[in-house]
Amino acid sequence: MSSIKKKLLEMVPQLRRYAYGLTGSIDKGDDLLQDSIVKILSMNKDMNHIENLGAYFYKIISNDWKDKLKKRNIESLDIDNFSNTLQSNNNDIVEEIDLKRKNKKIHELINQLTDNLKSTFLLATIEEKSYKEISEILEVPLGTVMSRLNEARKKLKDLINKDGLNEN
């Protein structure tokens, strides 16, 4: 058990980042991660045989988040609605965006992706996981990982083009 705790402790920063990305908020992300850690620690099973423990932790968090979404019936906003909001609220501010505002904007854009696209994008781009690892974590075929990732990037690109983030 202590080796699991040690590994988890080492990975907390990365796992927090992923949970933050999934939930769109640091507090909610921390709650999600905390619940996942409790779940992992309470699993009465030997984890020594698990080849990629890191990927396993990401998988637990991903599944916990899916469960929470089901329970709370949270649904992602529709991308078109978000685009309209962006256009109506952000006519001239893009050029003045500083780093923090740019980061916030990126979070907002990514948070508009559907959960499947968002988790795939976060794992590939932010967590720098291989397609194979993502396939294991999300329990979907490799081809699905590639198509989801492509779709996520395409949608983000569309949003950014409309928003003008690239001009910054």
Added chain:
Amino acid sequence: MKIDDLIINSYVDGELSEQELKEFDAIMNVDVEIRQKVQDLMKFNQDAKEAYDEIITDDIPSSMKELLIEKESIWKRVSNLKIGIFPTIGSILAASLGSVLTFNSIQMASVDEKRPELMLEEPSKNLIVQEIEKITGESEDFIVLSGIFEKRIVYSIKSEFINNSKENCVNIEFENLNYQDLTITEAVICDQDGLERIVKLSFIKGPIQDI
């Protein structure tokens, strides 16, 4: 090689094989549009990563530290302590038995050198006996000890205890812990996330026979 968005993604994500990589690089060297797409994607990936990397340098929330940082195990404490062990054992027993136990005689070096000898004061003995009486109604088994069929009772106070790894548990054998016809032989105390519990209490009905 036909370059499409999936291939560009795979290139940027480092998923192309060595051969594919060579082909892609060759095409990108002459195709300005593809080169631009790759650069844009890499730039956005970098921006996105930076946007989320802020959290990486934050302190780990204390609630997570509580869960994950190993406290000094009981075993280590017991091994290091000499006389001082007994208040700890007393408090652990007390926590389990629901009252304060007191000891009037303590002789021990350290647990790994010599088994502890202790005697309980009357009120504490009564408490243990009461607990044992409760226990014996719930669980018992028999073993052959010294060729004599004796009753040995092992009771898991917290049977669902999940962290029963040796490193976090200490097995304390008692030499001289008797009350009436009961000889308490062993207690296993474990530390789970900083909470100390008796997970096993063993005793024999009647005096221990020499083998």
